[in-house]
Amino acid sequence: MRDYDPQSIEKKWQQRWRDSRAFEVAEDPGRPKFYCLVMFAYPSGHAHVGHVRNYMIGDVVARTRRMQGYNVLHPFGWDAFGMPAENAAIKHGIHPERWTLDNIAHMKGQLQRLGISYAWEREFATCERDYYKWNQWIFLRMFERGLAYRQRSAVNWCPSCETVLANEQVVDGACWRCDTQVGTRELNQWFFRITRYADALLEGAERLEQWPEQVLTMQRNWIGRSHGARVRFAVIPGREADAAEEPVEVFTTRIDTIYGATAVLLAPEHPLAERLAASSADPAAFRAQLDRFRALDRTARTTGQIEKEGFDTGRQALNPFTGKPVPIWIANFVLAEYGTGAIMAVPAHDQRDFEFARRYGLPVTVVVQPDGAPPLRGETLEAASAEHGVLVDSGPFSGLSSAAAMRAMTQAAEERGTGRGEVQFRLKDWGVSRQRYWGTPIPIVYCETCGTQPVPDEDLPVELPRVEQFSGRGDSPLAEVPEFVATACPGCGGPAKRETDTMDTFVDSSWYFYRYCDPRNDAQPFDPATVAYWGPIDFYSGGIEHAILHLIYSRFFCRVLNDLGMVEHEEPFKRLLTQGMVLRNGAVMSKSRGNVVDPDDMLATYGADALRLYEMFVAPPEREIEWTDAGLEGSYRFLGRVWRLVSAFCTAAPDCPALDAVDLQSADRALRRRTHDTIRRVSSDIDVRVHLNTAVSALMELVNELYAFCARERIGVEQPAADESGRPPRPAALAVVREAVEALVLMLSPFAPHLAEELWEVLGHAGGVVAAGWPECDEEAARAEEIVVPVQVNGRLRARLTVAADAPPDMLEALALKDPHVGAHTAGKRIAKVIVVPGKLVNVVARSREDR
RNA sequence: GCCGGAGUGGCGAAACUGGCAGACGCGCUGGACUCAAAAUCCAGUGAGGUUCACCCCUCGUGUCGGUUCGAUUCCGACCUCCGGCACCA
Known part of the structure; x- marks a missing residue:
């Protein structure tokens, strides 16, 4: 018997898979498709065992579906644009492209040695011109539709990365990548109008039934829909000379509290603030105050870390209700x-307004009395009461509940023309301009005569020029390349300048999954027919850290492409799995912590199959390990253990009879039951729940059972094939072991594909495990003949009955009551009732005689 | 503060629809094999009590309470941890 030698087996099968193009696929309308995707990788250098866990999870799903007869698309590629490449260039003088391509080559080798079943012929990297060309193409379609626009605005600025960050990329006021405190800059920036899809993204989330609740909650929070009203407060003229002012509009979610509005508060940047300054008694002092507020730290201002301050403009507005x-x-x-x-300040019912009013002595007027609480009085209030309740001192609306008042007052405002119902979102448009080199050039030209001009489709791609020197400082590196900047206007042909910012790399990852469907198309991003076949993605797996960034951007792109008629579905990912990280010494693996485990080191000792099996077995995929x-x-x-079992079986039974040619004994039927029960469990654990850990433990149980069975039947696992008397094993026993072993090997193959292919061959099958197909559960064989039924007295286990599987309830009851252990616990008591759940349990309810 | 998730042996975990808590693995203990070891195979392993032993009993799924014949599972209150949102009007 050969020893289990993972190195030689794994090499052999990886070679065979490559030679036979085993995982390459084409559209086939005659077969059900399955699109299995893992989030593509940023080629940072080396993958560690934490990164690859996700790829293993996807591979188990892909390999299982393939065996089940699905046409499985399981592609991989590289999220290859980004800052680390540029930082490496700055630090070590390696060109970003060289650095990126070297890393890709290394990581691809690692994945191949793990035996992940990717359709490598579809691989691409987003830094290739054939890919980013289509980023530009999509950008132009969005530009045409007003979904991409340019605006000067205050933006998040990371001083370390020297670039703009989207709101999604600012975490606790710091850069998501380098953790530096984020500041503010006024810049001309390109934006994607994701807010146009805010409601669609929110409603779509309701139908994502196979997404983790946690991710949906995070997305809902992020979109932050608030239903309220926009209300107009007329501005009372100050001096005679003042021009008539437009009314101030405020947004409120609590129009029911408007009778308690005792001030209108403007943001320092509000346009009216500027005009009121001009017409004020001391414009210079007014403006100095405004400037002081505007200069406050942006993060502090938006996270409530500043003292609430303000000043009176000296002007007044009319509360449209009072x-x-x-x-x-x-x-x-x-x-x-x-x-x-601008807001209306209701100090009695909003904590922020309350603090502001107390500081500056503004009146606090209670207009909502919470149910069942002692009446509130403005003078004695210690904190705002934000609860809903019944309106008081609110004119004709007094006595209404908050909810009714909101409806009635919104309607009243509409009728009088002083307001209307409105929905606001926390979600902001997505700023996509980045002042960096290693990204997709934005395909826009600025002409003195014609203004902002899109680059015509036929001139795409706007190619990223080769830059050799990176300082890491200053504005966009592309601005330093005169031959890139200087161009002709597509409109008038005159001299013009190119946009020198590049796109946020999250643009690249927002549609890469469609490109996999048609990766070499040079006429369009993808042929819609290919996406119609493969899409949407049936199973998508990746880290929770992308819960709002990548996953909300991709949903947005999907809807844009749907509007463009290129994609039929509205949601790109049917099922989402967020896999847990791999920790070591309680911390996430990272180079700086020095706690990374390189998969290649593990391969040398244990092989890819053991590594894969371990990472799948140790916990459910969602949990960190x-x-x-x-x-x-x-x-x-x-x-x-599996290897020895199968090898020994093959030695013991070179030819073993077919199942239908033998008479089965009770022990044989018991093994078959275990085999088919295992098939049922493993199938549903993988297909339905993706609880890969319990699938593996079911296989382990089957192996344990097989060892015991083979020992009893003298099918030489450790002993010779025949016992001392020279009597060979029973043919029926061999036949059921063969069935069990074959099912075991097939079901193990998604987890340990190399070992399984090798054993399948050893068992005498040519053509591989995919051709063999996923084993079918024979319900008849899986059905138990005899079962053990627990018997409880008052809910506590007292006995077990071994009965026929179909024993009727009255028989179970009679047997239970006859049991001596049950008798011991019911002695001297009255049996109130007996609950019988056929096939499950019997519970005898016994009461003391006194109890009624 | 609001929202979501979690809390089970020495450890990772399992229990899928309210029905035998701790499957499977790690670790540990003992045995077989061996000159010996490694490897392998077999057995035991929640805590406490009782017993020569087999049996048996009590307690036990973060805490307290509830619903139920029966609760790790459902409900209420609370504690702890993790994640998200948070001066968003």
Whole structure:
């Protein structure tokens, strides 16, 4: 018997798969398709065992579906644009392209040595001109539709990365990549109008039934839909000379509290603030105050880390409901970018307004009394009461509930022309301009005569010029390349300048999954017919860190492409799995912590199959796992156990009879039951729940059972094939073992594909496990003849009955009551009732005689 | 503060629809094999009590309470941890 030698087996099968193009696919309308995708990789250098866990999960799903007869698309590629490449260039003088391509080559080798079944012929990297050309093409379609626009605005600026960040890329006020505190800059920036799809993205989320609740919640929070009303407060003229002002519009979600609005507060950036300054008694002092507020740290301002301050403008506005004047103040905590940039202050019912009012002595007027609480009084209030309740001192609306008042008052405002119902979103448009080199050039030209001009499709791609020197400072590196900047205007042919910013790399990853469907198309991003066949993605797996970034951008792109008629579906990912990270010594693996485990080191000792099996077995895919060498060792031992089992069986039974040619004994039927029960469990664990850990443990149980069975039947696992008397094993026993072993090998193949292919061949099959197909559960064989039914007395286990599987309830009851253990616990008691769940359990309810 | 998720042996975990808590693996203990070891195979392994032993009993799924014949599972309150949102009007 050969020993299990993963190195030689793995090399052999990887070679065979490559030679036979085993995982390459084409559209085939005659077969059901399955698109299995893992988030593509940023080629940072080396993959560690944490990165590859995700690829293993996807591979188990892909290999299983393939065996089940699906036409499986399982592609891989590289998210190859990005800052680390450019930083390497700055630090080590390696060109970003060289660095990126070297890393890709290394990581691809790692994945291939793990035996992940990718359709490598579809591989691409986003930094290739054949890919980013289509980023530009999509950008232009969005430009045509007003979905890409340019605007000067205050943006998040990372001083370390020297570039703009989208709101999604600012985490706790710091850069998502380098953790530096983010500042503000005023820049001309390109934006994608994702807000146009805010409602669609929110509603679409309701139908994503196979997404983790956590991710959906995060997306809902991020979109931040608020239903409220926009209300107009007329501005009362100050001096005679003042021009008539437009009314101030405020957004509120609590129009029911408007009778308690005792001030209007403007953001320092509000346009009216500027005009009020001009007409004020001391414009210079007014502006100095505004400037002081505007200069406040942006993050502090948007996260409530500043003292609430403000000043009275000296002007007043009319509350459209009370008809009374209220002062207009400037307040530093009012955000220009949310709602209308102005609010009505209701100190009694909003904590922020309350703090502001107490500080400056503004009146606090209670207009909503919460149910069942003692009446509130403005003078004695210690904190705002934000609860809904019943309206008081609110004119004709007094006595209404908050909810009813919101409807009635919104309607009243509409009728009087002083307001209307409105929905606001927290979601902002996606700023995509980046002042960096290693990204997709934005295909726009600026002409003195014609203005902003899109680059015509036929001139795409706007190629990224070769830049050799990177300082890492200053504006866009492309601005330093005169031959790139200087161009002819596509409109008039006159001299013009190219846009020198590049696109956010999240643009690349927002549609790459469609490119896999048609990766070499040079006429369009992809042929819609290919996506109609493969899409949407049936199974998508990746890290939770992309819950809002990549996954919301991709959903947005999907809808844009749907509007363009290129994609039929509205949601790109049917099922999402967020896999847990691999920790070591309680921390995420990272080079800086020095706790990374390189898969290649594990391959040398244990092989890819053991590594794969270990990472799938240790916990469900969603959960994070702690790396242990002992666990890997255990998986390796299990594979050795399988190897010896199958090898010994083949030696013991070179020819073994067919199942239907033998008479089965009860023990044989029991093994068959275990075999088919295992098929049922493993199939549903992989297909339905993706609980790969319990699938593996079911296989382990089957192996344990087989060892015991073979020992009893003298099918030489450790002993010779015949016992001392020279009597060979029973043919029926051999036949059921063969069935079990074959099912085992096939079901193990998604987890340990090399070992399984080798054993399948050893078992005498040519053509591989995919041709063999996934084993079918024979319900008849899986059905138990005898079952063990637990018997409880008052819910506590007291006995077990071994009965026929179809024993009727009254028989179970009679047997239970006859049992001596049951009798011991019911002695001296009255049996109130007996609950019988056929096939499951019996529960005898016994009461003391006194109890009624 | 709001929203979501989690809490089970020495450890990773399982229990899928309210029905035998701890499957499977790691670790540990003992045995077989061996000159010996490694490897392998077999057995045991939640805590406590009782017993020569087999049996048997009590407790036990973060805490307290509830619903139920029966709760890791459902409900209420609370504690702890993880994640998201948060001066968003």
